[in-house]
Amino acid sequence: YSKSAGTALVSARSPVFDKDGAYIGVSAAVFSPLDISVFLRDAGIGDGAVFVLDEKDRLLAHPILTDPSMQALMSEDKPLLNATELGDPILAALLDPERRDAGTLDKDTGLKYWTAEIEDKKYVALAQQVSVTRGNRYTVGVYIDQSDSSYTDMIRYLGFGAIAGLIVMGLAMLRLRQLAERISQPVTELASASNAIARLDLETVPEIQSNPVREFNDAADAFNAMIAGLAQFRVYVPRSLVMEILRERGSKGVPSVEREVTILFSDIVGFTGISQKYPPDELVEMLNDHFTLMNGAIEAEGGNIDKYSGDSVMAFWGAPAIRKDHAAACLRAASRISHLLREDNQRRLEQGADPIHIRIGIATGKAIVGNIGAPDRINYTIIGDTVNVANRLEQLGKQVSPDADICVLVAAETAASADNPENISNVGMFELRGRTGSVQVFQMNLEDAPS
Template identity: 35%
Template sequence: MFLGADCFVALRLRLTPTLATVIGVFILLTTVTIVVIEFRSSQNIIRSLGSDFIWTSMQGLSLEFDGRGMDVEDQALFIASSIEAGTVLLEDKQNIALFIYGALAGTVQTSSIWVIDQNGRTVGVEQGDSDGVMTPNFGRVEDTAFLLETFKFAQSTKDPFWTEPVFFASKGQSYFVHAVPILEGDKTIGLVLSTVSLRRVSEIADEMSDEYLTVFMIDDEALLAHPNMKDALPNLSSKRLFPSINDVSDPFLANYKSLEKLPAEELGLEENFELYFGTDASGQERFLVIRHPLEGEFSTIPIGAHFDAAVLVQPYEQMLRSSYLAVAILLVALVCAILLARWIARPVRRAASGARHVAALELEAVQTLPASNIRELNDLASGFNSMVGVLNAFVRYVPRSLVRRILSEGSDVSAPAERQLAVLFTDIAGFTSISEKMSAVETAEFINQHLTIVGGAIERHGGTIDKYIGDSVMAFWGAPEQSEHPEKHALAAANAITLAIRADNKAREDKGLPPVRIRIGLHVGPLVVGDIGAPGRVNYTVIGDTVNIASRLESMGRDVDPSADVVILASREVIGKLDMPDISVESIGNRTVKGKLEPVEVVRVSV
């Protein structure tokens, strides 16, 4: 079934397995140390603490095996989901192979991952049992009977499943196979098969074993995992999928049924535990524990371990002395683990904090992420910094409130629609005479400083700046954020502009510079607001008669009071019934504005 190729890919560390491995080593060291020390006690201590030790150890072993199995499932499901979503095409074998490389890098317990289409064409990557070298494979499936049976079951269930263990003659091993159907609607168009060999499972058992502890998986007398499994593998076949307990060099396990069976329930263990006690060939006393899985657990295979009885029967005084050492090691390990985790997680936390600021469009509060020696973190920092740079450029040309709405609700918020909006125009009176005394650079600096004052006041009161026209500003209220009384916010902004201009004029006077005089026009009424323009270039803007009236009112200010530092003219519709005690209103009568047949009642607003 499996096709070989001479292709070697160097493994590179990734964030998740690196973090999990390092922290796991620290935790494992502390756990094993505490277990070994804590239970080196007398037989009396065994009665009181033995059951806790056995239950915790076996539970930990079960969780470790289950975790490895769930990782296999998760990686296969990710590949299948990516194909279904179109992220990678089923026909694109090279891209699928790259996906599989990534999956295998994070699940070293997986022997191989295969993607198979409904015509039997395959692409897969095998991970060498001993050297971890990944080898890509392309071709057709040899074991068509197994594939047809698996496909047939996949079409009926549509859900991921583990097949019955299968023997692959080309590899001379039995495998556990996990299948994830690849669906196109209700049709199964392919499979993602993840295989885990007996050798791989036994390597996991070997990782969890040491000179005192031997971990295994057993089903009656069939052995599914054992540190010494390697010597028994050549005797397997399609009719004999698993070796027996007599096929590995473990005499104590081979004779476990003849050992003394201890009453597990009397020792405080649950009924799914079997506990044996006996002597090995060297005359050393050992315990053997088998834990049968409970209903609903991930694994359905019993997990066992046998260990030196000395782990539990050392003198009480030794336990106390060793306990102090264990606590010290535990503290050191935890401190190291915490420091390491914080070191690795620091840029992630900074990225999360920055993402919150980005979501709120508080780009000035976002800190640049530093480079990292870990590839994923370095890619995260580079991509995040680039994103913030693009957004900083983006919000300079698009209203910030619109960007917030697009980020939260999508691009449909900018579709043209009619709303009741308030429009404000500002202009510097006598700008030509002022600019004549300045150089081009000085003129640009003057305009930028003035627009910063005006634009800041507008944005603080929820306005959307439509455009800058030389020294003039056009802004509106009521879009993209809707407002029941947009004219109230527009008046507040005009008030703030007045105070800001007067404060700036005071500073200019102290520097011996002439004051800046501005005119402001305000009107409220129906407008069309949204993206206006050709498909390749649009502006978020407003169109309608209300804009023209506001512009004419601003121009009218030059005739009302030419010497005033600020002249605010608004239509009667803007003032309405608003109650704003910090401003005074003076009617200057009906005025005819250009482009309007009917006169507009104009009022002057004073701050």
């Protein structure tokens, strides 16, 4: 039952197959019992009537359904009427097994007859099941007063009634085109938006517009609410990391494994003093600008941000997707950071602001990567000695190059894995806090900072 149409609607659907039996699509139509009833009413069969029943003997078509009072009886709870509610005592008697005589005229076609006597008049009906769509069989019939002169033409009217439903179906298919256009637009919008969500490309997801079809309108409201919720959370999870996890493991999650990775730690020099000079809003704006710069350089080289901790950044390469050039990619990211930071510092100096100096530590080695945390609050992160080495190398920058605007210290394993690029040089053996023994340390050679 459609509130907007004010009547019941019948949905007819049927799969479509090619000549080889392969499924190629579906044919569908929506039509109103009123449409067929008007068509049958105009047929004019004296005291008789042509009718169409569904499998539960509810009236899909009958001339009396064209009466507005009949339409008013239909509702969501009762979209179709039976013969008793219809107010047709003749049809009610013909459909009542206790009041009628019945038999089969033709077993091949399934043509049946019913007879019943109502108020001293004998009525006869012929009925036949008609398959309009797969899985749906409607009963098309015609009844008439046996004494009526039109009695001899009943077979013709039976055929006419069967054809009538099919003709109206054809007309309904034409009307369906307008409805299909109204439906296809939200379906296309939902499909396009869903594909964007699958890519986590929330910036391009369009807002789904309202639609006269109630179900689509409800779906649009729910979809838009979902997008609004996702937009609030997307900033907390790196899109590139999520996409790599989905490519690697789909919806099964990521197990914790040992993997060779390259870790980058960065820290702003003298941040404690800087934080005391700026009001909170300016300090947050400065940090956000700095992290945006760092994130852009890291993602450009295929890295993933693990976390921001105060003014520090931890990033990694080589997980969840395995890549052989993780060390070289990390060194390229460090060079990008150097270039972008110096450009940004030039701008800050021109605006009268203090430049930002940073230290970076890079280490390569085995680490445990995967989902770590409580069942309802986990992080995809990395733990292990390689993480500690990168962090200690960043801190060692205070000793190796205390006055440098950008100091990048690299573990020997990173240099070797990256095929010892020309822009790094050996600065000696150092003991790292919290670790026994000495490690060989290299430093990236960077251009001088702007004055």
